[in-house]
Amino acid sequence: MTRVGTKLGDHMRGRVGTFGLMAPAIAQSSVGAGVAWLVATQLLGHVRPFFAPIAVLISVGIGLGQRLRRVAELVVGVSLGVGVGDLLVAWIGSGPWQIALVVALAMTTAVLLDSGALFVAQVASSAVLVAAVLPGDDMGGLDRMVDALVGGAVGLAAVALMPASPLALAAKHASGVLDALSTALEQAAEAIEKRDADLAAEALEEARGTQAVVAEFEQALETSKEIILISPMHWHRRAVLARYETAAEPVDHALRNARVLARRTIAALGEPQPPPASLAESMREVSEAALLLQLELGAGREPVLARQALLAVATRQRPDDGVGFSSAVIVAQLRSIVVDLLRATGSDQEESSAALPPVAG
Incomplete structure (x- = not known):
């Protein structure tokens, strides 16, 4: 029983130590997401700037990685995915086979341009959002690209102003x-x-x-x-x-x-x-x-x-x-x-x- 308690205590101490290391990233992500939404809605007048807080989460990131590259991939990936999605939806409409075609063409284009996993996933997810969730949305691809840019910039600012050690x-x-x-x-x-x-x-x-x-x-x-x-x-x-x-x-x-x-x-x-x-x-x-x-x-x-x-x-x-x-x-x-x-x-x-x-x- 004592050995079990010791192991449990060691596990909890490890979890607390991990939280201590991750606390700055959690603060950066949560505060940055709120600020990015506020900037996009109040300063830019965008009705549903969901790409802004998403961009914060990706640019800050909970894990380890190359943050500056992630921001660049995010902005370019959103732009490409939205562009491909808007063009195809306007031409062929929205539906199951249209979504499949949009994803296939968007990911093919992304792989030919850059094999980065985040870049390809961002292009595909942006294209799906345009084709499936927002086919009648009046927001254009430029607005979504701006939202992604705002979120990336806010994410970097959060890292600079609330940095982890x-x-x-x-x-x-x-x-x-x-x-x-x-x-x-x-x-x-x-x-x-x-x-x-x-x-x-x-x-x-x-x-x-x-x-x-x-x-x-x-x-x-x-x-x-x-x-x-x-x-x-x-x-x-x-x-x-x-x-x-x-x-x-x-x-x-x-x-x-x-x-x-x-x-x-x-x-x-x-x-x-x-x-x-x-x-x-x-x-x-x-x-x-x-x-x-x-x-x-x-x-x-x-x-x-x-x-x-x-x-x-x-x-x-x-x-x-x-x-x-x-x-x-x-x-x-x-x-x-x-x-x-x-x-x-x-x-x-x-x-x-x-x-x-x-x-x-």
Whole structure:
């Protein structure tokens, strides 16, 4: 019962944390939709400007993505869909087969112009609205295009004036990546100490399951850069976000190397000469350095302490001729992970590689 309650509590805390990240987008969408409707009805005199609030929702977006491209696709897609719909409805009327024909021709035109999913969907939905819902509407295609433009502009203004925190977004996803790396190394170290191949297999599964986490981190960085570009309120945070950008690619490489390390750990535990305990100790030190990097990035500081910790462990990563083949591969992969994480702290490739003892011969 206690375990169930703990899991429920963890789930609720996760949901509350997600709401905290999404609250700005919810506010931007709701307030922007109302403002867009008000502008279109009161200033432009449009009777049913439904494309205005729809444009706000698409341009703000609840998920991660390229907002500026979405706005452009929305306006062009509405214009094209309304144009195709108006022309065909005026010629062939409205009905089931007419709607099918309108959608087919509108989507074909959209695919030939741009294969973007949002663009194609917007063209098709606009054409359906004209053909099915508003065949006798006195609003022209130009009015609907203006409504879409108003909604897009209001959506961008809402993002600029009520922005989400780009650093909180980047920090959340960077923490997921570095946590996964640290956990994989910790599990591999424990597997070596306990001579447990099953633990090594768990470490491999942990490392293999990080592809989606890395992709989410990269997407979060794109969204964070977009927020800083649009919102003057966050321009002063460009330097802090740049540290996350510096870390993104090297941390991805470190995770790839961790997968190989975990796989060779399984093999090494089946060899006559198992990996030495000192290798597990080095893995734990690198694991702790990854968590230290996570903390310093999240605090908005230059990751000096993480760099120092990595430099200290780097000096001891000397290849040992007395170990088995798989253990030698593990050492090589750990050396690569150290270099990757040093690069993530801001060191260049040459400086990071020079921190390691040279390989004889």
